[in-house]
Each structure stands twice: as C-alpha cells, then as structure tokens.
Amino acid sequence: MGSYWDFLSDNRSTLVFDSYQHMSYVVQSLVVGLIIGLVVAALCYRSVRWTGGANAGSAMAMTLPGFALFGLLSGIIAPGVKAAVIGLVFYGMMPILRNAVVGLRGVDPALVESAKGMGMSRTATLLRLEIPMAWPVIMTGVRVSAQMMMGVAAIAAYVSGPGLGGQIFQGLSQLGGANATERVVVATVLIIVLAIILDLVLGFIARLTTSRGIRV
Numbered sequence: 001m002g003s004y005w006d007f008l009s010d011n012r013s014t015l016v017f018d019s020y021q022h023m024s025y026v027v028q029s030l031v032v033g034l035i036i037g038l039v040v041a042a043l044c045y046r047s048v049r050w051t052g053g054a055n056a057g058s059a060m061a062m063t064l065p066g067f068a069l070f071g072l073l074s075g076i077i078a079p080g081v082k083a084a085v086i087g088l089v090f091y092g093m094m095p096i097l098r099n100a101v102v103g104l105r106g107v108d109p110a111l112v113e114s115a116k117g118m119g120m121s122r123t124a125t126l127l128r129l130e131i132p133m134a135w136p137v138i139m140t141g142v143r144v145s146a147q148m149m150m151g152v153a154a155i156a157a158y159v160s161g162p163g164l165g166g167q168i169f170q171g172l173s174q175l176g177g178a179n180a181t182e183r184v185v186v187a188t189v190l191i192i193v194l195a196i197i198l199d200l201v202l203g204f205i206a207r208l209t210t211s212r213g214i215r216v
Contacts, residue, residue, distance in 0.1 A: 007182035015167070015190065022163030023194050025081070026149050029088040033149075034142055036089065037096030042126060045104040054101055058094040066091070066155040074159045084153075084161025091152050092145045099141025103134025132211055139206035143199055150195040154187075164191050 008015065044050035069090065073083040107130045115125045131138070157165030164187040171183030 003179075004182050004186060007179050008186055015164075015186065018162075018164045018167060018187075019190050019194060022150075022153055022165075022191065023198065025085060025162055026088065026146065026153050026194075026198070029085050029153075030092055030142065030146055030149060032085075033089045033092030033145060034096055037093040037100055037141075038131070038138070040093075040097055041100035041104060042131075045101045051101055051105065055098060058098050061090065061094050066152050067158060070156060070159045070161075079159040081160075081162060083159045084156035087156060087159070088149055088153055088161075092149045095145040095148065096138065096141040099144075100134065100138050103137030104130050106137065107133045135210055136206065139202065139210070143202045143206070146198050146202055147195050150191055150198065154191055164194075 040054065044054050066087070070083065070087050073087055077083045077086065111129060111133070112125060115129050120128070153161065153163050154165035154168055157163065157169045167183050167187035171180045171187070174180040174183075
C-alpha cells in the first residue's frame with residue numbers, strides 16, 4: 001500500500017493536472033451533449049416515428065465499442081483533443097436524448113393544450129412548460145451520461161485525448177516495470193472519485209433548477 005502513496009506523492013502535480021483536464025473536458029463535452037440532445041429531442045418528440053428512430057439510433061450507438069469509435073475518428077480526424085471531444089459528445093448525448101424524449105412525451109397533454117389556449121406559441125410552450133416539467137427526467141439522463149463519459153474519457157487517450165486515461169495507457173504499456181501497476185490503479189481510483197464528485201454536483205444542480213412544484 002505504501003508504494004501507491006509514494007507514487008501519488010511523487011507525481012502529485014501531474015496527477016492533479018491530469019485530473020483537472022479529465023474533469024474539464026468531460027464537463028465541456030457534457031454541456032455540448034446536453035444542448036445537442038435537447039435540440040434533437042425537441043425536434044422529434046412530437047412524432048411517434050421520429051421518436052422511435054431517435055430511440056433506436058441511440059440504442060445502436062450505445063453498443064458501438066469505444067475503441068472502434070475512437071479508432072474510426074483517428075482515421076478521419078487527426079488524433080488529439082478534437083477527436084476525443086467528438087467521440088465523448090457522441091456517447092454523452094445518447095442517454096440525454098433518450099431521457100429528454102421520454103420526459104417531453106410524458107408531459108400531460110392537458111397542460112400543453114391549456115398553454116395553447118392561453119395564447120402561448122409552440123416554442124414558448126416547449127421552453128416554459130414542457131422542458132421544465134420534463135427537467136427531472138432530463139437531468140437523470142445527464143447524470144447517467146456524466147458517469148459514462150468519465151470512463152469513456154479514459155479510452156479517449158487512445159487518440160491522444162487529455163486526462164487520466166494517458167496514465168492508465170502508460171501504465172498498461174509498462175506492466176512489469178516500476179510503478180506501472182500503481183499508475184493504473186491510482187488513475188482509475190481518481191476517475192472514480194471525479195465521477196462521484198461530478199454526480200454530487202449534478203444532483204445539486206438538478207434540485208436547484210427543478211421547479212418546487214415537481215420536486216420529489
């Protein structure tokens with residue numbers, strides 16, 4: 001156990017920087033994924049056919065192995081942060097899209113009709129009624145997405161993505177050498193810690209941004 005503490009102490013500054021990069025680009029990709037997921041959901045949730053297509057497409061996309069996606073991206077885009085972010089946004093938006101569609105379709109149609117009767121436009125009804133009503137379900141998708149993205153972000157080191165994944169890949173490539181196991185274990189534990197912290201923050205944000213009348 002002492003060897004792990006020694007490695008952590010000797011490489012503290014590097015690990016802190018890698019942790020910051022890991023969290024930073026996961027959060028940024030999550031925000032982009034949330035925006036894209038909401039836009040796509042808003043465009044298709046009123047149509048049964050488009051909703052089915054969105055759900056089927058997201059389910060199929062989730063089965064695509066991370067290495068395969070990042071390998072494909074590295075052949076199209078030069079390996080680096082851009083390829084890593086594109087891959088991460090792709091995975092991150094899927095749970096958000098599915099939950100957004102479920103949440104929007106779950107809004108009571110009577111409330112929507114009442115809003116229309118009061119003269120609210122379709123856009124105003126979506127922004128002021130439907131999205132706020134569906135927000136708890138959407139935020140559940142955001143939290144699921146964030147946890148998944150933390151792990152996928154480590155795989156993104158395959159295309160020279162930033163973060164703690166580089167530590168894991170370096171350790172795996174040096175197994176049997178000095179500090180190889182410590183490097184993998186410490187980086188993995190740090191990713192788990194970051195995932196827990198992000199989930200707690202998102203849980204607080206979800207409660208803060210949910211209307212009191214629909215809080216559980």
